[in-house]
Amino acid sequence: MKAIVVENLTFSHRNAERPLFEGLNLEIESGRITAITGRSGCGKTTLCQIICGIIPQSIKGDLSGSVYLYGKKTGELSIAERGETVGYVFQNPSVQLFSPTIEDELVFGPENLCLEQEDIKARLETVLDQLSIRSLLYKNPTQLSLGQQQLVALAAVLMLEPKILICDEVFAYLDQQNAERVKALFLKMREMGRTILLVSHERAHVDIADTVIQL
Amino acid sequence: MSAVIQFKNIAFTYTQDMPLFSAFSLTIEQAHITILRGENGSGKTTLTRLAMGMLKPLKGSIFLLGNDIASMQLGEIGQKVGYAFQSPEKQLFAATVYEEMTFPRLLLGHPEQEVFDRADQLLKQFDLQAYKEMYPRLLSFGEKRRLAIAAMLMNNPSYLILDEPTASLDDERVEVLSAVIEQQKKEKRGMLIVSHNEAFIRRHGDRIITLERGYVIDDSYR
Ligand SMILES: Nc1ncnc2c1ncn2[C@@H]1O[C@H](COP(=O)(O)OP(=O)(O)OP(=O)(O)O)[C@@H](O)[C@H]1O
Ligand SMILES: Nc1ncnc2c1ncn2[C@@H]1O[C@H](COP(=O)(O)OP(=O)(O)OP(=O)(O)O)[C@@H](O)[C@H]1O
Ligand SMILES: [Mg+2]
Ligand SMILES: [Mg+2]
Numbered sequence: 035m036k037a038i039v040v041e042n043l044t045f046s047h048r049n050a051e052r053p054l055f056e057g058l059n060l061e062i063e064s065g066r067i068t069a070i071t072g073r074s075g076c077g078k079t080t081l082c083q084i085i086c087g088i089i090p091q092s093i094k095g096d097l098s099g100s101v102y103l104y105g106k107k108t109g110e111l112s113i114a115e116r117g118e119t120v121g122y123v124f125q126n127p128s129v130q131l132f133s134p135t136i137e138d139e140l141v142f143g144p145e146n147l148c149l150e151q152e153d154i155k156a157r158l159e160t161v162l163d164q165l166s167i168r169s170l171l172y173k174n175p176t177q178l179s180l181g182q183q184q185l186v187a188l189a190a191v192l193m194l195e196p197k198i199l200i201c202d203e204v205f206a207y208l209d210q211q212n213a214e215r216v217k218a219l220f221l222k223m224r225e226m227g228r229t230i231l232l233v234s235h236e237r238a239h240v241d242i243a244d245t246v247i248q249l
Numbered sequence: 250m251s252a253v254i255q256f257k258n259i260a261f262t263y264t265q266d267m268p269l270f271s272a273f274s275l276t277i278e279q280a281h282i283t284i285l286r287g288e289n290g291s292g293k294t295t296l297t298r299l300a301m302g303m304l305k306p307l308k309g310s311i312f313l314l315g316n317d318i319a320s321m322q323l324g325e326i327g328q329k330v331g332y333a334f335q336s337p338e339k340q341l342f343a344a345t346v347y348e349e350m351t352f353p354r355l356l357l358g359h360p361e362q363e364v365f366d367r368a369d370q371l372l373k374q375f376d377l378q379a380y381k382e383m384y385p386r387l388l389s390f391g392e393k394r395r396l397a398i399a400a401m402l403m404n405n406p407s408y409l410i411l412d413e414p415t416a417s418l419d420d421e422r423v424e425v426l427s428a429v430i431e432q433q434k435k436e437k438r439g440m441l442i443v444s445h446n447e448a449f450i451r452r453h454g455d456r457i458i459t460l461e462r463g464y465v466i467d468d469s470y471r
Contacts, residue, residue, distance in 0.1 A: 047387070074391025074419045125390045125417065128336060177263065180335045180413075181289025203390070206416040207335070209288040209445055235391075235419045 035104070037198050037229040038062040038085060043099035045077075045084060053096070054080055060247065064104070064197075067220060067230045069240035072249035078233045079125055081249065082200050085231075086122040087111075103198065117147055121196030125203045125233075127187035131175035136167070136186050139175065143194045154193075161189045164219050166212075181207040188216065199223070200231045205239040217242050252312070253279040253408050253439060254300045259309030261299060269295060270463045273309070277441060279408065282434060282453045285443045287460035293443045294335055296460070297410050300441070302326045314408075331406035335413050335443070337397035341385040346377060349385050349400050364403075371399040375425060390417045398426065409433065409440035415449050427452065 040060040046053040054077040062068050070078055083089040087108045090097050101108045103119050111119060124130040133139035140161065144154045162168040165185050175183060184207045191199065205213045220230050221242055234240050254277040262268040269292050277283050285293050298304045299311055302318045311318050314329060334340050343349035350368040355361065372378045375395040380388060385396060394417060401409070415423050423446075430453055433440065444450050450457060459467035 072419075074395075074417070074422055075389045079389060126336065126338065128338075179290045179294060185289070203417050207289070207413065207445075212289055235417065 035064040036061050037064040039102040041100045046096045048095050064229050065227045066244040067224050067242055069232045069243035069246045070249055076249050078249055079202055082122060082202050086120045087116055114147055117194055120198040121191035121194050123188050123191050123201045123204050127183040130187045134174060135172050137171050139190055140193050157193050161192050165189050184208060198229045202233045251279050252276045253314060255312040257310050259306040261306050279439045281439050281455040283441045284450050284454040284457045291460040292463045293460055294412055297412055301332050331401040331404055331409045333398050333401050333411045333414055337393040340397045345382050346385055346396060347381040350403055354403055371402055375399045394418060407438055412443045415446045
């Protein structure tokens with residue numbers, strides 16, 4: 035089963051001289067860890083934004099072709115469906131965090147999806163332990179170091195338990211121990227059938243991937 | 250050997266709870282490439298901000314090139330020491346890439362041609378010539394990082410502090426940065442580099458300091 039199918043995708047940013055992608059085709063297997071690598075500026079972040087619908091929803095440009103998530107066109111998913119299907123951890127964690135406390139940040143997404151309070155509480159307990167961030171719970175995002183922000187940004191997306199998790203350079207600011215912790219978590223998620231797409235420059239961190247796509 | 254940064258018995262805390270640094274002393278030599286490493290939240294960025302005068306210690310004093318920074322203007326510190334933020338965005342404010350590179354120097358009254366020549370050379374070195382007219386906020390993350398470092402180098406600072414300069418750079422661009430670092434070193438310009446990147450640390454570090462919760466737990470020279 036394909037988690038993501040990108041079909042004949044062409045895209046140019048507004049004002050860009052040349053298209054970034056021309057007739058790009060990609061297939062990403064369900065239940066696997068797939069890494070995307072490529073030089074800085076080759077379009078990795080843009081591709082992530084297209085897959086999860088940020089482009090064209092919030093960022094405009096010239097887009098043609100289609101993206102299917104588990105067989106459904108991205109444009110045809112409702113917001114709730116999209117939230118359950120795909121979650122994106124931004125390359126720059128600070129732009130993703132906006133709530134007054136980390137706790138608010140973590141429960142915000144699931145509350146928006148109207149999950150039961152009990153369920154939200156259980157998810158919260160799980161991610162706090164998985165990423166070892168309990169001590170940060172009552173802090174404001176601006177009071178965190180960048181590595182801590184990166185962990186919280188990941189945690190906020192994990193709270194939604196998306197079928198497809200997309201992480202854009204999630205290891206960039208993590209120390210060794212946290213990077214290992216996150217990798218172990220990704221391997222466990224794969225066992226549970228979740229699909230993970232990792233964008234990373236560092237080969238040392240894509241060693242957990244089943245497939246590496248060079249963009 | 251002459252000291253570039255001296256922390257003398259400083260105390261610092263962000264909030265009322267646990268102090269991050271207490272009775273902390275450390276001397277960093279000008280000629281070295283000093284690496285600062287340690288787990289997330291151990292205080293690396295805080296220490297670099299204290300050295301730049303962006304944060305003030307509660308107790309103790311910090312000396313930069315022999316001067317107490319309490320008596321220095323931020324601009325004065327910035328002229329002597331180049332600082333590259335862990336988040337490059339924090340440093341980009343101009344309307345175009347070219348302006349980002351040239352504006353501060355022109356403002357200080359440096360001759361135009363000299364400023365333009367240096368900007369062109371650095372943009373070429375960092376592979377950013379194609380983006381001269383672009384709004385810096387639209388650049389990809391690695392492009393922003395390269396621009397922030399190139400803009401910092403415009404000043405020709407005698408000492409550099411780089412907070413995780415390799416984060417999100419591809420191998421090719423880490424290589425460009427390494428060449429710049431080696432060149433600076435040849436010119437006897439030292440630097441303090443915060444990094445988690447093992448290969449990079451091994452390649453460049455003359456002295457490697459490991460921080461844990463505000464304490465130096467390891468300090469080794471090569
Ligand atoms: N609005 C825009 N107009 C023109 N060009 C743009 C715009 N936004 C992004 N770009 C360019 O598109 C290219 C791809 O950007 P993207 O952020 O997808 O790259 P990336 O592969 O994620 O790079 P990095 O590894 O540095 O994060 C970059 O060269 C960038 O400068
Ligand atoms: N503005 C702030 N207000 C309150 N606490 C802060 C603030 N900035 C940082 N801290 C806290 O101070 C500690 C040190 O933060 P610092 O940013 O110096 O860490 P770091 O070693 O640079 O970490 P990283 O590797 O994640 O960048 C962390 O526990 C962090 O949560
Ligand atoms: Mg990117
Ligand atoms: Mg830091």
